[in-house]
Amino acid sequence: MQKKVSRREFLRFGGLGLLGSLGAALAGQRSAPGQTGNPPTPTPTGEHEGHGENGAHGGAGTVGTVDHAFNRFHPMEMLTDFDYGTVSTLPGGQTLREYEFIAVDREIEIAPGVRFPAWAYASPTSPETQRYGGLSGRVPGPTIRCVEGDRIRLKFVNAGSHPHTIHFHGIHSAVMDGAPGVGPGMIYPGEGTTYEFDANPFGCHLYHCHAVPLARHIHKGLYGGFIIDPDPRKYSGEEQAAAASRNHLRPENKDVQEMFMLMNAFDTNFDKGNEVYAVNSIAFGYMTEPIPVKRDKLVRIYLVNMTEFDPINSMHIHANFFDYYDHGTTLTPTLKTVDTVMQCQAQRGIIEVSFKGFEPGHYMFHAHQSEFAELGWMGFFDVQE
Numbered sequence: 001m002q003k004k005v006s007r008r009e010f011l012r013f014g015g016l017g018l019l020g021s022l023g024a025a026l027a028g029q030r031s032a033p034g035q036t037g038n039p040p041t042p043t044p045t046g047e048h049e050g051h052g053e054n055g056a057h058g059g060a061g062t063v064g065t066v067d068h069a070f071n072r073f074h075p076m077e078m079l080t081d082f083d084y085g086t087v088s089t090l091p092g093g094q095t096l097r098e099y100e101f102i103a104v105d106r107e108i109e110i111a112p113g114v115r116f117p118a119w120a121y122a123s124p125t126s127p128e129t130q131r132y133g134g135l136s137g138r139v140p141g142p143t144i145r146c147v148e149g150d151r152i153r154l155k156f157v158n159a160g161s162h163p164h165t166i167h168f169h170g171i172h173s174a175v176m177d178g179a180p181g182v183g184p185g186m187i188y189p190g191e192g193t194t195y196e197f198d199a200n201p202f203g204c205h206l207y208h209c210h211a212v213p214l215a216r217h218i219h220k221g222l223y224g225g226f227i228i229d230p231d232p233r234k235y236s237g238e239e240q241a242a243a244a245s246r247n248h249l250r251p252e253n254k255d256v257q258e259m260f261m262l263m264n265a266f267d268t269n270f271d272k273g274n275e276v277y278a279v280n281s282i283a284f285g286y287m288t289e290p291i292p293v294k295r296d297k298l299v300r301i302y303l304v305n306m307t308e309f310d311p312i313n314s315m316h317i318h319a320n321f322f323d324y325y326d327h328g329t330t331l332t333p334t335l336k337t338v339d340t341v342m343q344c345q346a347q348r349g350i351i352e353v354s355f356k357g358f359e360p361g362h363y364m365f366h367a368h369q370s371e372f373a374e375l376g377w378m379g380f381f382d383v384q385e
Helices: 007-013 015-027 127-132 214-219 237-245 251-255 370-374
Strands: 086-089 095-111 114-122 141-147 151-158 192-198 203-208 223-229 256-266 276-279 291-294 298-305 312-317 322-326 335-338 340-344 348-353 361-366 378-384
Touching (some): 095 276, 203 348, 223 298, 237 251, 256 291, 298 312, 312 348
Parallel strands (some): 095 151, 141 223, 291 378
Antiparallel strands (some): 256 276, 298 348, 312 361, 322 335, 361 378
16 A cells, blocks of 8 residues: 655654655655665654754755666756757758657656656757766756757657657747647657747747646656757847857857756655655755855856646745846846746746855755745755855
C-alpha cells in the first residue's frame, strides 16, 4: 500500500526533517531502476538554526546529496546550458537553427532519495547530452537560445507513453501552435512532426506541452526556456547598446554573467498539491551549492515560472535591489529598483542585479511564499571578488 504524505504534514516537520520525512515516505513507493531495495533516505538533523553556513529560515535544507549522475543533469550546469541548435544559413541569408526534441518517460531525483516519475524533453544537440552522452531527458527541458528573426525548425518525436505536443510562447502561424485540434495537433506515441517559424519577438519566453489534461502534462515536467536575443542592428543609441549586451553573439554579452532559472514544483503524492518546490528542479540545489557570481559583473537572470497547482510564484533577493524586464520584450526596465517580483504560471522576465561594491559572501534568494521557501525554493549567490 502506498503511503501518501500531504503538504500540511510536510510543513509540520519543518526544515531539514521535512524532506527527510518525504524521502522516508516515498522509499516504500518505488525503487530506482535496477535497485532491489529502497532509494537512500535523507535523515533529519535539526542542527542548523538561523542563517548558518548553508542554513536559513529555521534551518531549511536537505540531508544527503542528489544523485546528479542518475539525473544526467545538474542544477549548476542548467543555469548556463543554452541550446543553440545546429546552425546554418538559408539561401536568402536568414539564420536557420535546427533542433530535435524527443519526449520520454523517466524518473528524476528532486531531493536526496526522492524520485519523481517525470515526462521530459530530450535533445541530441543540448549541452547535457554532449556532456553525459546519450539521450535521457531533463526537467526543465533544454533552454533554446536564438536571435530575433532566426528561422526555428524543430523536429519533435514522441517516445513517451502519452500524446504530447510542443507549444511555443511567441509569434507564429496557427498551424505551428502545438495545440490540440490545430495543425498537427496531438502527437501520439511513436509519431512525430516538425514545428517551423521565425523567432519573434525578442525576450524571455518558454515552451510546454499543450496536450490534455494540461495540468498533468505541465506538472510532469514538459516545459523549458525559449530565449530570443534582440538583434542590435534593428536599434540605435542606448537601445542598441542594451540589445548588444543581451545578444549572445556580441562581445558585449561576455561582460554579463547570465543564467536561466525556472521555478517549478512537484506533487509527489498526486493530490494536486505540491510537496517540493525548486528552481531548476532540485530542492535547495543552490543552497547545497551556492551560485558563484563575480562582484563587479552585472548578473542577468532569465526567470520563468512553470509552477502547477499554485496561482503564483515569486523571487526575492536579500540585501539588494534589481531591475526587472517583464517578459524580456523591452530594452528598458518595466520595474526599477525592486527586490521581489511575482509571476503567474508562464509569466517570465529578466532580472538584472549588480553586487558591485558589496562585501563578498552568501546572499540569499528565495520565493517569498514562506511555504515554498521551506519546501525547497531557496538558494544563495556566492559573491566573490
